[in-house]
Every structure is written in structure tokens, then in C-alpha cells.
Amino acid sequence: MIKAAYLHIPFCEHICHYCDFNKVFLKGQPVDDYLRALDNEMKMTLTEYPTDRLDTIFVGGGTPTSLNEQQLYWFCDSINRKLPKADKLEFTFEANPGDLTKGKLQILKDAGVNRISLGVQTFNEELLKKIGRVHKAKDVFQTIENTKTVGFENISIDLIFSLPTQTIQDLKETLTEAFSLDITHYSAYSLIIEPKTVFYNLLRKGKLPTPGEDIEASMYEVLMEEMEKHGFNQYEISNFSRPGYESRHNLAYWNNEHYYGFGAGAHSYVNGNRRSNSGPLKKYIDQINSGFLPVFEDHHVTKAEQMEEEMFLGLRKTEGVSISHFIEKFNIDPLKLFEKELRELMTKQWIEVGKDHIYLTKNGRFLGNEVFQSFLGVV
Secondary structure: OOOEEEEEEOEEOOOOOOOOOOOEEOOOOOHHHHHHHHHHHHHHHHHHOOOOOEEEEEEEEOOHHHOOHHHHHHHHHHHHHHOOEEEEEEEEEEEOOOOOOHHHHHHHHHOOOOEEEEEEEOOOHHHHHHOOOOOOHHHHHHHHHHHHHHOOOEEEEEEEEOOOOOOHHHHHHHHHHHHOOOOOEEEEEEOOOOOOOHHHHHHHOOOOOOOOHHHHHHHHHHHHHHHHHOOOEEEEOOEEEOOOOOOHHHHHHHOOOOEEEEOOOOEEEEOOEEEEEOOOHHHHHHHHHOOOOOEEEEEEOOHHHHHHHHHHHHOOEOOOEEHHHHHHHHOOOHHHHOHHHHHHHHHOOOEEEOOOEEEEOHHHHHOHHHHHHOOOOOO
């Protein structure tokens, strides 16, 4: 049963230097045509792959709140008309500080949205300029205040560390500001420089002074220590929350569950297939207007791949992979299936095996990607 849905709004008023998501400048784009196509994609998909309820809906981008108030109202109404929702739905919208007006917040609240995720990245004004962000630190505080005033309690912010020229002291100061917001959730990622970004081009020219791996590891250590000190549980490699405020939507990914993905370039895992949609807006809209789902790639996940994914996705969670759940799902014991890999990882002290869970050690969290790769192509 599919219980999660992701919807992609690809429009941005500004493009950040590190972003490789499917996005376009808002100006001059066929926004209304895109929203109608998205509405039709939901209808077509639910007809072909029905579900009786969704536990989580996540709207990301791009910048979903770059839509004007009329478009935002229509889009939210479209979601509520097309998608079946559970009583205790987690309904998240991503937004940028500074462009989330009280009017837009009220539209979201009235539509049943109950979780806001803000792209903050850093509170250092110089670093914000360097990474191509246009908001100021004061915009974050004003947006959070407005969000709380309208009645939102479940608020998350994204932070990025290991930014060009960033120091450990910079990160500590950003965390001090972040904790002063009195919110329920933080996501914090180290900068990954992806192809086709401004930062990638600068790096190739030798013009991107990154802190380096040792400083990055120290920053991650500071991050984990400060989060714990302030009462935030690290439930996943990059995510920290107050008790009960974990991102249920992201947990669906890490639990290797099926989910819908709607919109240009969106990914889905439905009926045993991992799919990606066409990315270019015109192609996406034209395919739907022609009566076809906008599938770009479609891969049937074999049982061997499912078992490998269960390991490297589940190990992202602090609690790790449930041995009993793995056996129930695949009718095989992961301790036997991955005996050699697990033994090597335990020798390196990167993982531990408890009564019912295989999980990363603290050292293992620093080397997550190396751990995950150990399970690829094994079965």
C-alpha cells in the first residue's frame, strides 16, 4: 500500500550556486499549465495505482511558495481534491525565508498543511551571498515568527556545512542562531558539489576554497554534539528532531517503502518499479496533455536490489535495519545474507549488531557512503 506522496514545483526566483535539483527561473514560465498537468498526473496515477489513504504528503522544489497566492490556493485545492488523506496526515511544504508571506501561510494552513520546511543553510550573511542565497538572517527570524503566528508548530530548517571558506566557528555561530528559533526539527547536510552547478564550474577552475575533509568531519562532530546538548535526537545521519517530530515522509524513503512522485523530474517507487518523470517542463506537460504518464525512466527493482536497498537506506537511520522486519519482508536473515560484509564492517567498528537491529556506530556515521557501498552488488 502506497502511503507517501512527493509533489515537485520546479520554479525558483533565484538559482542557488549548489543546487542540482530540477528547477527553472519562474519568470515567463507556464506555471498555470504546469499546475493543471500536475493535477492530471495525480488523477491518472491514482486511477492506475490506487491507494485508500496517504500518511504523508511533501511538496518540494524548486520553491513551492514562489507560486502567487491564487496559484498556491488552486494547487492546494488540487492536492486535496485528488489525493486521499489519512486522519493524522503529515503535510509538508518547503519554502524560502523572505518569500513566505502571512497570506501564503494562511492559505497553506487552511489547506491542511501542518509542517513547514525552510531552506536557511547558514546565518552568516557573507556565506549566504557566496552560495547564491538572497535572503538575510533577519528574514529567517521574521518568517519563523509569521509561521508561528499563523499557527504552525511543526517547523524544520535546512542547514548546510562545509561551505566555501566556512570555519568551525562560523558553524557554531549558525547553530547558536538556529537553536534560538525554538523549532522542532533540523536537517543538516555537508555540501556536495554536483555537476551542472555554479560551484562545480568554480571547482574545476580551482576557484572554490572548500574547508576540506578533516574540517568537514570536525564540523559534523560539532553538529552532533550541539544537537544532543540541545535535546534534539539524531534519528538519521543528517536529521535531528524533538521527540515525536521526526519527518515521517523521509522515514518512508529510509524504510524503503513505496511512494508516489508527481511533477517534472519527480521520482517514485510504485508497484515494485522505481520511476523518474521527464524533467523539461514542455515535455512533461505535453506527455500528460497527450494522455500519457510522463515516465522518463522505469526500472523494475529485483528482489536482490530490494534487499540491498533495505540495508543501505535503513542504515541511514540511527536505529538501523530491523533484522526481524527484514526476515518478514524477504524470508531470509540479513546476518547470513550479508555475513562477510557485516563481519568486515564490524571489524572496522563502523557498524554494530544489537538484539534486533544492525546500525551504524558513531564512527560509521562519518563514513556512511563507504558503509552503504559495501552492500551494492552483493546479492
